[in-house]
Amino acid sequence: MTPDAEFGYELLVCRYAELAWHPSDGSRPAIVARQLGTKERRWDTVVIEVDPAAFGERRAFGERTIDSDLLHVVRGAPAEWAWYRDALPHPGYPWRYVRQAVHRAADRDLIEKRRRNGRIEFRRTRPYPDWVERIVAVENKPDLDRSAADRLADQLEHDVETALADEAWLATETTGERVEPALLREIPVEAGILATDFSEGVHGNAGSVTWHPSDLSPADRECRDPEAKTLRLEIAERAYGKGWRSFHDTMRPDCRHFELRREGRALVPYCAAKEKVPTARECAGSCPSFSPEPPQWRTNGWPIDGGPGKGFEQVLARRRERERDRAERVE
Structure with a gap:
């Protein structure tokens, strides 16, 4: 079932992008991150399409972000x-x-x-490779009404005008109609529209293209301003190091109420106390329901080294590495 919070929906879109990118043009090797961008614009979901061989060379520099x-x-x-x-x-x-x-x-x-x-x-020690093929920005809005479409229109117009990303998309939950009417009235025609149905969890067929995006990149990749090229690479590096599963960095997986629950082929955080997918603001030490793991869980009293919270982090880290491996292997 699709989480009520936009945060939960964002995680499902990120996982869908890993499974089914590109939604209209067929499989492309890519890595996915969330909440990245510039001082002027932060994107909900960022898809970095990569050259597999060059991406393998990038991985030789380590698993951490290389900052500016x-x-x-x-x-x-x-x-x-x-x-x-x-x-x-x-x-x-x-x-x-x-x-x-x-x-x-x-x-x-x-x-x-x-x-x-x-x-x-x-x-x-080795040349730094040209590993980034394209950058795609996705804005997520599960419940899109007229007022939300008005606000998103300005944000997507900014993406189209600056063309820092090669494509701009809006992802929203399907209304069951052939064409989502609120979208076509307000959203710039250059932005793609992805209608999702996560009622049965995330899988490769959970999204359908309602409107195909325009290619915002210059005809010649070398025509980009050097400053824009550097900024795009900095965004790609942050996406590489952060990914989208880094939500545990701003949450409290060491709380005994914290769980990872399956939504189809996705794992999302879940609060057993609140019985919902929490946001980072809710899942904090200041939460009235916060209950830290007993010390024995974090030492010898638990089969996972460091306790369940550390176990959750290890599971998410392994899944991130698996997706990196998959992007590198695609030919």
Whole structure:
């Protein structure tokens, strides 16, 4: 059954995207994340379509996000030893921050560094690959009425105008009609519309395309502004490191009421005390129903190392890795 909260619906859309992307053009290798974007616009669901071989090369850099400062260093690292100020373009901010990023990158084995003649020199361990094919933004609204369509129209118009994403979509629960009337009245024609039916949980056929999106990307990928290219890569890196199952980072899986429940082929958080899918605001230490795991659960009194809460985190982490593996294997 589709959760009442938009947060719960968002998780189901993310899982559907993993199973069935692209909904109108057939299978494409991709990773999925949620609540990412820029200072001006945050997207509910972000789909990063990847080149499988290049994605495998990206994974060789580790499982964590490479942030913007580290990207400047890793992308610009030379094949041969060089002073970092000679090898890198001016960052637009003081060089001391670049030097700090060089040290951080070396600590994570993203590059090699050495001190020679009083200078910090570095070189790459491997080239940073061009692994991102396309970025797709999805806005989620399970219950779409006229007022919601009005608000979403402005957000989607922004996505269309900036064209930072290659496609913009709206996902909503189906009304049972052939065409969702509220959508077509308000939503920009360039945005795709995905009607979902999660009444039997998430599966690959739980969505249908009501309106096909326009391709917002320039005809030549190289035509993008360099600043936009960098921003897109930063978003993709955050999506890679965060994924969409990171909801446990802002919730309390160590509460004895916290569960993971199956919705078809999706696992979503569930609060046994409230008998619902909670939001991050609700699932907090300040919750009146919060009941921490007994200490013996987190030591030797439980078969899962660290207690049930840690067990939930391990299950979600394994599923994230499985999806990364699948995106890398697709040809």
